[in-house]
Structures are given as C-alpha cells and as structure tokens.
Amino acid sequence: MTKKIVYMLAALGMLQVSALGNEKVDYKITKKPTEFSILAIQNGKVYNEEWSVFKEAFKDTNIKLKSASSKNLTDEMQAFNLAISSGKLPDIISLMYPDKLESLGMEGGMIPLNELIDKHAPNIKAFFEKYPRYKMDAVAADGNIYFIPDYYDWYAMKSAQGVFIRQDWLDKLGLKQPQTMEEFYQVMKAFKEKDPNGNGIADEIPYFDRTAEFGDKELLGLFGAQFGFYVDGNKVLYGPEQPRFKEAMKEVVKWYKEGLIDPEIFTRGFQGRDYMLRNDLGGMTFDWFASTAAYNTDKELLAKNKDFKFVAIAPPEYKGGRYAPDARTTYLGGWGVTASAKDPVAIVKYFDYWFSQKGYELSNWGVEGDTFKRDENGKKYFTDKVMKAKGKNPLQVLREEGVQFRIGALQDYEYEKAWGNPQANEWAEMYMKNGYVVDPMPTLKYTPEENKKLQKINSQLEMALKEQSQKWILGAEDFDSTYDSFIKRLNDIGVNEAIEINQKAYDRFINSSK
Template sequence: MKNKNILSTIFGCIACATIINAQGEYQITPKPTEVTILAIQNGKVFDENWSVFQEAFKDTNIKLKGVGSKNQTDEIQAFNLAVASGDLPDIISLAYPDKLEDLGMQGGMIPLNELIDKHAPNIKAFFDKYPRYKKDAVAADGNIYFIPDYYDWYAMKAAQGLYIRKDWLNKLNLPVPNTMEEYYNTLKAFKTQDPNGNGLADEVPYFERSSEFAEKELLGLFGAEIGFYVDGDTVKFGPTQPRFKEAMKEIIKWYKEGLIDQEIFTRGFQSRDYMLRNNLGGSTFDWFSSTTSYNNDADLKAKVKDFEFVAIAPPLYQGKRYAPDARTTYLGGWGITATAKDPVAIIKYFDYWFSEKGYEISNWGIEGDTFKRDKDGNKYFTDKVMKANNKTPLQVLRDEGVQFRIGGAQDYQYEKAWGDPQASEWMEWYTKEGFIVDPMPTLKYTVEESKKIQKIKTQLDMTVKEMCQKWILGAEDFDATYDQFIKRLNNLGLDEAVKINQQAYDRFMKS
C-alpha cells in the first residue's frame, strides 16, 4: 500500500498476534457485554449509537454505555461529580491524564501494566516499537493508569504556522520576508502603505484570535518561552531568561507602533474571520487547516479581489527559525476504574483499538460508508464526508464517532485526506525543515508533587500573563518593573517549581 505513515508499519507486525488471539475474529466475550464509560470531548458526550462504536461492538461483543446526563458537557465537572459520588463507571476518558493518574495513585484507577503484559499484545507491541509513547503512559509511581490518545507525532508535528497576505505583498512589490528585520519592515509597510486600497490607515499588520496564546506566539517567534521548558536536560522558566527580555522589548515596540492589533487581548475568537473578511488583517500565527481554508472561501474571494493568505517560514532570528506551537505526543486518554467488574475484558477491548481493524475505524470510520479504497489500496473519504451540506468533513466524521477520544493512535493520513492539500503541504514543510519547537514532555508528578506544583504553577501563569499584557499594552514600563516581576515569581515559589519539574523530567527520561 502506498503512502503509509510511520505508525502503520507496526500493524503488519501485530496483526498475527491479533489473529491468533481471536482465531480470525476480534470477539472478546462469548455474549454481548455492557461496559460503562464517562467520556465527554469538546462538549460532546459519548454516544453509543455512533457507527464506529457500533462496529466495535459487532467485532468484540463489548458495548460501551455512556453514563451521566447528555446535557452535561463539561468533562471536568462530570469527572469531579463522579469521583465525589463514589459511583464510578468502568472506564473514564479524560483530556487531563494527571487527574486520572492522581486518582490511580489514590486507588481509584487500576494499574494496567500486568493486564497489558498478559492480555494486550497490540498495545505491548506498540509500546515496544515506540518507547517515547510508552513513557507518556507511565505515571510517577511507575504504573500505567491510562492509555493515551496519541497524535501521529512521528509523522506530523506541525499544528500552526505563520501566515501573511501574499496579495498585499504583491500590491506593495514586497518579497516574502525572510529575517525578523524584514518581517518587521513588512508589517510597517502594511501599516503605512494602504495595501487594502481604501485610503484609510485601518490595516492591522499582525492579529491573533486567541488571547490565550497571543503572548506565547508573538514571543515564541523570537525563540522565547513564557513557561517551563527544557534546555538540553535542564528545566528552565522562560520569563527569567535573556531571550524573553529581548523578545518582550521588540513586541512592546511593535505594539506601540501599531503593528500589532490594539485589541489583541480583547477582540475574541472571531477576530481572524473579521480581519480577513473585512480586508484588514495582514499576518497571523494560526492553525494550518482552518486558516488555509480562507483561500477557498467563495464569498471572501468575491469580496476581496486577489485574496491570498499563505504560510511562510518563521522569520530568521539570530540564526534560527521558531514555530512556537506544535502538537504534543498525545492529548488525554482512558483508563479502567477500580470498581470495574471485568478489567481483563476491558483491557482486551482497549487492545482492539490498536489492532488493524480498530486503528482503521477509529481514524476512517466504516468502509463503504465514510471511506473507500482506490485501486492501489489507499483510503479516501466518500462524498458523504467530503460533500456534506452545511458540515465540514471533520464534523461529519465526528458525528460517526471518528477521532473521539479513546486510547489509540491517530493516522495522519486521515487528516490529510479531508484537509486542504495546500495546508498539508505547508504542515509537512514545517515539520521537514525543523521549524517546530518541541514542547516539554507532559510531566508526571507524585500526589505530593502534584499538589505543590498545581498551586505554584497556577499563580506563576496568572502573574506572567498579567504582566505580559500590561507591558505590551503600555500599562507598565518593562525596564522599570521587570526586576520586581522576577522577585514576585520567586516569592510565589518559582525555585521549588523548577526543582519539582526537574525531578519529574529526570524521572520521565529514565522511565
């Protein structure tokens, strides 16, 4: 089969184990067996009627039954209520594995290590093939309490990229900026040379739709960090480092000169749509697939002649390019609670999703319905997915249960198949060229460490965000207040937080 990603190679190796175990089938229990699950993803409550999970039931005889109210869309609130009541389902799926691990270390989730060794050959083979993925599953006490929902991290790390208005560059006879100085000069030209041609100085050279990440991405283009990160094997806190000071001074200057949206922290999530549809925005750092889609928006193209929004390489700064937002290796996962009646059947069900069939339906849905194969065996999505009325392909797939959070492996080819080809090309370019700044691994804490780090980190994050915004907006003088800011961080327990994170990182690397 052509164009397989790196993950798919493992399934040929483990298929034999699956066939031997199931004697040609995936059946786990002789009779239909109901297993309860608490799972909410992006406000969407698990639905046992989704075709993907109906197919899994048909294969395994394990039927998942969602618990809790269909109106309860906050997964943390639902999780906390279940824990407080003591009435836990058999399986919990959560975006926050630290909570599952904390619950596990307190006896609420069962360790999966021995169950995997004895009853999950597919998961075991997957972990043997990808030790980094196994590290992500191991808690601070050495036990595995959940199976992560893995991104296809080895095939695709890029998540977001730097975009710029190519039609504005063309109108002003400007080249694509290469260095940070050139990027700054381009933003100045966007501000002063009326590229939208309306005779008004209303252009917004750089804008962001996420106030949550605005500082991170602006500073990150300079290689600065706003939180904990790893330099070599040493954990550091970005705001205390020289690069942060360099970058912040530049961003303050850019904002003062009107090169950054003056409402960047308040405009809201719809700012990208507003800036582009009104021909006001010049550049942003945002998700590849959704941002690229504006180039194919008929209404926008009719309104803004020659509109073209293209991804460019991050500006070269002190000899390197930085794309400050990347995919992590996983996001959440699921585990088995201590009250589950048949953990062996459940771990076998978890293992199903790492089989060739489970891997396929979790990423593509049902063959003949949501996807088909071409003459070379390559999968592609059907018109039901690609040409749905008033729904994006991803929305159609989600309505079938595709990519709902389970412990499993994502196939990047699925995303490539429904996404914009140009977006995929740019994502692969960012990954291949090494622009991506890998985030620090998701660290695992002991119960005691977790209590300390959560309290300190919350206060550190709030303080950094508060001061970053004050400095950028000009409400506080950076040079006059920076030393006091560092003192404040230290008083909040920065040294202890660095120490805890260093211990957790060292433990992670040895796991």
C-alpha cells in the same frame, strides 16, 4: 531525538500486529455479548452506542459500551466529579485530563494496567516497545499505568499552526515574503504606512491575533523565547528568566508602540481573525493551518476582494533559527479501567483491539464501505457520504459516526490529510519537514504532594507573568526599569521550587520507558 530518527520512525508507520493484508482475524474477546459502562464526553458530545464505529467494534469483539452519563450532561469534568462523589464509578472512564485519572488511580479508584497489558494486550505491549516515547506518556509518577492515552500521530505530524501573510498585499507593494526577523519588521511597517488595502485610510493592522496568547506562544515564540517551563539539554528552565525572553519582549513592546500590532490584541476576542480578513484590515497572524487556509476559498470574502490571498510562510529567521512555537502534544486525554470494573481482563483486551490493524483503521476512518474505501493500490479515501455531505464538513460527518472519539488509540495522520485542505496539509508538512516546530515540554507527572505545591506556585506565576507582560506591551510600565523587580517577584512566589519539582518529574519521565 534527531530529525533523521523522527522521519525514520514516521516512515515505519503504524505497528500492525494482529492483521496483515486481508487476512481474516478473529477479534472475539468474550463468547457471549458483554456490556461495560463508560463515562466519556468529548467536546460536549456524550458517548453514543449507536455510532457505527462502536457498533462495528461490538461485532468484532462481543464487547458493547454503554454510556454511564445522561445525554443532557455535556460537561465532562462535571460528569467526572459527580461520578466520584456518588461513589458509583463506571467500568471505564475516558477523560481529557489524565492527571485526574492518575490521581484517582493513586487513591485506589483506577486499576494499574501494567501487568494486565503485559499478559493480555500484545498490541499495546508491542506498540510501547516500538515507541518508548509514547509509553513514557502513559506512566504515572508512581510508575503505574492508569490510562491508555489518545495519541496523536506525532512522529508523522506535530505541526499545528504557522505564520500567515497577505500575499496580495505583498504583491501590491512590490515586496517579497520576509525571510528574516528584520525583514518581517520592515514588511509590517510597509503594511502600516503604504495603504495596501487601497482605501486611502491608514486603517491597516499589520499583525493581529485571535487570542491573548499572542505575546507568549506566538510573537515571543517566533524569537525562540519561552513563556513558561521548558527543557534545554535535559535541564528544566523558566523562560522569562532567560536572555532570549528579554530580547523578544523588547521587540514586541517596540512593535506595539509603533502601531504594528492590533491595539485591541488583548480584547478583540476569538472572532478577530474573521473581522480582520473580511474587512480587509489584517496583514499577518499566527494561526491554525486548516481553518486559516479556508479563507482563500471563501466565496463571500472573494466576492468582496477577488485578489485576496492569505498564505503560510516559513517563520522569520532569528539568530540562525526559525521557530514555530505551537506544536501538537503527543496525546490529548485517554481512558482507563476503574476499580469498580467487573472484568478488567476483558476490558484491557478490548483496549488492545483498538491497537490492532482493524481497530486502528476503525477509529480513524470508520467502517469500510460506508465512510471509506480503498483504491486499486490499497490507498484509503473517504466516500461521498463524508466528503460531499450537505451542510456539514467532513470532520462533522466523521464525528457523528464515532471516528476520532476520545479513546486510547493512535491517530493516523493520513486520515487528516484525506479530508483536510490540501494547501493547509502542504504548509503543515513544510513546517514539519524543515524542522521549524518547537517541541513542547512533555506532559509531566507529579506525586500528590508535588502537585499540591506546584498548583499553588503555578497559579501565582501565571497571574504575575500575564499581568506584567500586558503592562509591558501596552506601555503601562517600562520594561528595562521593571524587569529585575519582576524576576524578584517570581523568586518570592517560588519559581526555583517549581523548577526543582519539574526537574524531578522530568527525570522520572525520561526513565519511565525502562
């Protein structure tokens, strides 16, 4: 999809089928209050029927959801497996892993929604017609729809992370922000050799990261290299077999050998960013815009270093391109109707409610007058209850009201902008508008037979790749002399069969919107 089409779609905004302006709409689904059971746990939080978002939805629709799991059971996969083993499924299941719902559907445990959507869900049907890419995400390998995804506002914002650099160190050393990969390398060397923190000790770490994925998604990705399966011109390829991977890995190996990368990059852990910045040691990283930008207003940090400034920059140019290798997917989980459901039609109508204008606003902003209001131009903004809560950030407050809990719905990027760090929003939009973000491979759907074969191959490929990459980067093995034997190992594991399976799944995915 071209950038022009993406922005045209983003400009069209959310489809508003059921309500326009302030027109009064009757959303009642059943004449009498009706209750359905739901298994839904997100980030350790069990669905709570007292959340204001779902109480408001009950007022509108007469449909009430009641949790089918104990509040003490906070692991969603454990709860899901218990429900399966008990043989007593709730009416609705929400899950982060839709492949589990689809597998259950192919076994008869989830109801195909295709015909129900066509007959009883005009909002979802129109949404799929307008955004065929979103419909493709919902279609299983057998052609059925077993769940409605929890969609990100992908056309408006797919950028998630970016390159951050210590602007105060650049200023101290009289350097400009690096524009090319060679300049990026030279800045790292300057950070290593010219004592930008001014303590007289060569303790600076030019590049650091919080996760062991720094070599695959991040540093290798900045060269435009891919660590796993990806699509190029509708053809599925495996990144480590490609020339760009070899180029990138050689550079990363060199940088580590020269001390430009944190020597504890694989072991430092998730608190690495905090340690590096609070101790004035780290120079660059690739990380989330919102949480990383927050260090610029951290009072404790600024009290120790008043000149501290950590800014996002454009990815360095390499061979004519700039690559941000981490992007939001189009969706994360979703919900579906089980074969135990007593009234599938009413449930699908309830699913459809969340794609109405009222449901769309409710799932993203909460209850009007409580968590959000509108200015004189109709623009929504969050109330002081959300923005000025003591001891809580805005997202925590919203989560406690049921906002953005995992259901089948569409996220509104404007909701995120309204509570997020303005500087982080600006940087994310800069990445989006300039086309730096590398689109992820779509979430492909497999038949049970394909899935069984692929899981076995993938587990071995991932283990071999991570093991070998660490050996190369840490200098335990020479890259040039062992690369060919590594490719032979991948072939022995079955990488070509995995490519064939993924190609079939991708071809199905492309045709699934028809």
